[in-house]
Amino acid sequence: MANSRFEYVKSFEQPDVLLPNTWIVVRIDGRGFHKLSDRYGFVKPNDRRALDLMNAAAVEVMKELPDLCVAYGVSDEYSFVFHPSCQLFERRNGKLVTTIVSTFTAHYIYLWNTYFPDTPLQPPYLPSFDGRAVIYPTTGILRDYMSWRQVDCHINNLYNTTFWAMVQQGGINNTDAELELKGTVSSDKNEILFSRYGINYNNEDEMYKKGSVVYRQYQLEEPKSKPASGHEDESTPISEKQPSKSQQEKLRKLRRKAQVVVEHVDIIKDDFWERRPWILSNKPGKLPAEADV
Amino acid sequence: MANSRFEYVKSFEQPDVLLPNTWIVVRIDGRGFHKLSDRYGFVKPNDRRALDLMNAAAVEVMKELPDLCVAYGVSDEYSFVFHPSCQLFERRNGKLVTTIVSTFTAHYIYLWNTYFPDTPLQPPYLPSFDGRAVIYPTTGILRDYMSWRQVDCHINNLYNTTFWAMVQQGGINNTDAELELKGTVSSDKNEILFSRYGINYNNEDEMYKKGSVVYRQYQLEEPKSKPASGHEDESTPISEKQPSKSQQEKLRKLRRKAQVVVEHVDIIKDDFWERRPWILSNKPGKLPAEADV
Amino acid sequence: MANSRFEYVKSFEQPDVLLPNTWIVVRIDGRGFHKLSDRYGFVKPNDRRALDLMNAAAVEVMKELPDLCVAYGVSDEYSFVFHPSCQLFERRNGKLVTTIVSTFTAHYIYLWNTYFPDTPLQPPYLPSFDGRAVIYPTTGILRDYMSWRQVDCHINNLYNTTFWAMVQQGGINNTDAELELKGTVSSDKNEILFSRYGINYNNEDEMYKKGSVVYRQYQLEEPKSKPASGHEDESTPISEKQPSKSQQEKLRKLRRKAQVVVEHVDIIKDDFWERRPWILSNKPGKLPAEADV
Amino acid sequence: MANSRFEYVKSFEQPDVLLPNTWIVVRIDGRGFHKLSDRYGFVKPNDRRALDLMNAAAVEVMKELPDLCVAYGVSDEYSFVFHPSCQLFERRNGKLVTTIVSTFTAHYIYLWNTYFPDTPLQPPYLPSFDGRAVIYPTTGILRDYMSWRQVDCHINNLYNTTFWAMVQQGGINNTDAELELKGTVSSDKNEILFSRYGINYNNEDEMYKKGSVVYRQYQLEEPKSKPASGHEDESTPISEKQPSKSQQEKLRKLRRKAQVVVEHVDIIKDDFWERRPWILSNKPGKLPAEADV
Secondary structure: OOOHHHHHHHHHOOOOEOOOOOEEEEEEEEOOHHHHHHHOOOOOOOOHHHHHHHHHHHHHHHHHOOOEEEEEEEOOEEEEEEOOOOOHHHHEHHHHHHHHHHHHHHHHHHHHHHHOOOOOOEOOEOOOEEEEEEEEOOHHHHHHHHHHHHHHHHHHHHHHHHHHHHHHHOOOOHHHHHHHHOOOOHHHHHHHHHHHHOOOHHHOOHHHHHOEEEEEEOOOOOOOOOOOOOOHHHHOOHHHHOOOHHHHHHHHHHHHHOEEEEEOOOOOOHHHHHHOOHHHHOOOOOOHHHHHO | OOOHHHHHHHHHOOOOEOOOOOEEEEEEEEOOHHHHHHHOOOOOOOOHHHHHHHHHHHHHHHHHOOOEEEEEEEOOEEEEEEOOOOOHHHHEHHHHHHHHHHHHHHHHHHHHHHHOOOOOOEOOEOOOEEEEEEEEOOHHHHHHHHHHHHHHHHHHHHHHHHHHHHHHHOOOOHHHHHHHHOOOOHHHHHHHHHHHHOOOHHHOOHHHHHOEEEEEEOOOOOOOOOOOOOOHHHHOOHHHHOOOHHHHHHHHHHHHHOEEEEEOOOOOOHHHHHHOOHHHHOOOOOOHHHHHO | OOOHHHHHHHHHOOOOEOOOOOEEEEEEEEOOHHHHHHHOOOOOOOOHHHHHHHHHHHHHHHHHOOOEEEEEEEOOEEEEEEOOOOOHHHHEHHHHHHHHHHHHHHHHHHHHHHHOOOOOOEOOEOOOEEEEEEEEOOHHHHHHHHHHHHHHHHHHHHHHHHHHHHHHHOOOOHHHHHHHHOOOOHHHHHHHHHHHHOOOHHHOOHHHHHOEEEEEEOOOOOOOOOOOOOOHHHHOOHHHHOOOHHHHHHHHHHHHHOEEEEEOOOOOOHHHHHHOOHHHHOOOOOOHHHHHO | OOOHHHHHHHHHOOOOEOOOOOEEEEEEEEOOHHHHHHHOOOOOOOOHHHHHHHHHHHHHHHHHOOOEEEEEEEOOEEEEEEOOOOOHHHHEHHHHHHHHHHHHHHHHHHHHHHHOOOOOOEOOEOOOEEEEEEEEOOHHHHHHHHHHHHHHHHHHHHHHHHHHHHHHHOOOOHHHHHHHHOOOOHHHHHHHHHHHHOOOHHHOOHHHHHOEEEEEEOOOOOOOOOOOOOOHHHHOOHHHHOOOHHHHHHHHHHHHHOEEEEEOOOOOOOHHHHHOHHHHHOOOOOOHHHHHO
């Protein structure tokens, strides 16, 4: 029985290959996590269990997809970054995004009980995530994207920390707290925290203030005198940079050997990137073990 | 601290709204399920537990997204169908696809233990799914898409049933079985099954032969003498059909009341669609309870 | 000398194939024609020479591209319509649009002297056009598109006729005329025209009131008692409708034999389409000559 | 009379904004110029009149669109380049491409009689052009694109020069000439030209060998010791580079003052770009007149 009579419907599928030689960022977001965090009793302003669970799921995604260079998470969102030379799934948008969303979701659900041992999932109210891919043509702009997310983390966390201090410690109701914070700048919030509640924002948990950056760990390098711009690569024609299928597979194997780590550090300044040049260059560094020898 | 310096990176996000007034099919596929089915010892050619789990996850997706009209599943794939009038997420491709992929994955992982009580998941080897959206401009072509999947189900299941009978009952090795089946037509395979292994393919499980169609159940209607083409709608300008936000919400509530059922029936012929006109018309029918009164 | 070192740049070209089985409308618009009409002294509110030139260029486009079904022009814009079964240039968006824009421009420039014998072109101020393709999934929506343009023609022409009567015959300055017309409805404008300037709008030139519809002429048919919806086609799978390459070529030859005509008639009501069923069905009718026999 | 009933058809228009901060190349090609060159008796292998006409039309396009940085033409094709910071028409693909195609066509048709005084156009066989936009993420790749076209020019011209020498001077028929040239490399063709027909390919017209590069002329600069990569810009966030509307207008005015020149020089090596840094930097240089002072 031939299927040819109906097979023409395949012709309606449209290609969605992402422009070559551009950075690919897949950002996923929790769906309806405001409501969900109430249902499952997330601690405000930050629930360490929930954040650790996000990070654990992100680490699994990084391990499963060695083509990923780096990821950055804050609150219920995570950004995963593929290098411009990435050829995974022929750079098909839908395939890349859904694979990350599904893999992340699978581990998030699977690991839930580990991080919330006393709070079982209540179907049908299961956590889920949506996602999208965005491409960036230069390393400078990719760096700006990462900075954007980390600045956002800072802005939101300072706000939330202050808001919940006012509500939880100050006994102010939500509306009044919101009203009072309207129009305040960072220094105002720092002042409220310190003078009223004795909280020094600088002493807050680094994970809450900086978010979480996930990457493969190699031996750190000395920052160069002249900041490594990460841009020199871009003058090289992509034809010379695009690794062959076997080179890609070799690179994947190398990357699988590296440990995936989660850190809570500044990724806006150059230092983070200069000491970990493998993240933007996509060339695996020296494994710490090798370095020790 | 203003975030405006980096916010320009948002301008790189590109719109992905699907053409209005077209059918949207989101098809998801298990990632690497060949390997996965070996790891978790799926029964060949069909593992009822695995198929029941697929169907259970699909039912949850249908319940969570009342905008969905119908879904069809076979093996490790599932197609979810939105009506041309669907306005969910402003018809954004990425949002629709990732929401379905993530919701499906979440329930699949969560329900795993129910359907595979003796086969716990083995991280990091968790099941996951990718997905894509395709749009179809007319009801006729949407029907052809559904037929395409069901014909594919039939072709694959007849092949697999024969192949595994030869291997499991006939003791033939995989390569030889494959070789012998090469170039055979349906009648040949039916003959092999019956004459050699005493299997009447017609008596095989309907779920294996027909796949699973999932939809909201209302009171069945009498087929009209003249086949309902489902096309008359299309002459109505979409402007008149597009429900307002409040109408959409009302429709969603109505749909939530209907029971989501799973059936294993022919969806190629007109009968299925004629008796369930609400699926293609997107107008909820009479609830069975109402009908009884 | 091999070119392979640089050829990778071709991989940056992205596909732009339009969804199969949808109506394709290519609309072109004069660039900066407000200024241009001043420079070349176009008569207000309608310059017959300029409109005749638009129509003449459109006729040439129709002749050169027999795949086109129909075109509709008003002011400095023209819409060209391809049938859902159109396979020209594999339905590549850019190719279809630029071919029409360039062919139209070439004939417009070439024919300028014929229609403006006393007003030579003044380089570098040459007329030019931009364009875009839009796809429509059903015949009903395509009809609505055509109606939209003709209603727009009517609205603009009634406004312009009234405005210029006030300015040219009434000696009112532009700003005052604009101010007075603000908020008026059709009947108000008809009244101004008739009572103040003795103009019965109904007697205005049909071309100005209705715009210009361009199509291949065959023997008119009797309207059916039941309005031909043009939708019956859509239930037929596109696989059966898509003509082969040789059938396409044969159809093109047939169409080339038909005369391309320009009319100024109502295209909102069904009558126009019912009597010329070949326009929407894409099946050439009887040539008038044949009919005479 | 309100048009709202039909206006919903506008919602089918889909956005086509090109990714920010990328080079935009619009390449146009003569439609059916093989046939056309026969009809109008173009001289083989190169018709100076036809190439001069192409260049003249390209110069007009450059003048009309001061946002263009550079253009490169060979045979019946022309590539026009917009800088990554270009905001013209909000970077809408269709608008950019059709504007260039139409403007080019208009001038080509208008100027025909100047370059072909003895060969009037024969309607309906008018020259026309199609076009497409491609975006390139880095300056290195844009340079490779330009090199690709110039290498192509060389390869084709050497072939054509040899082929037509064999046919025109050697009396060999087309098929035999084609056959003999199959598989030959550059040195073979040079040898055939020189030994058989006394033609030193190096002495051929530079326009034929190198194609034509069109740009705004400013005072040439000394090449720097370290090759200017044109890449330093890319580390600058686009937010800081994107000129405001008024800055854009000011830049346009400045550019309009520069003379648009046509040259036939090597654009593969760095020298051309280093001495004319304004082309890739998009910052107008010193006008020659200013320099003289």
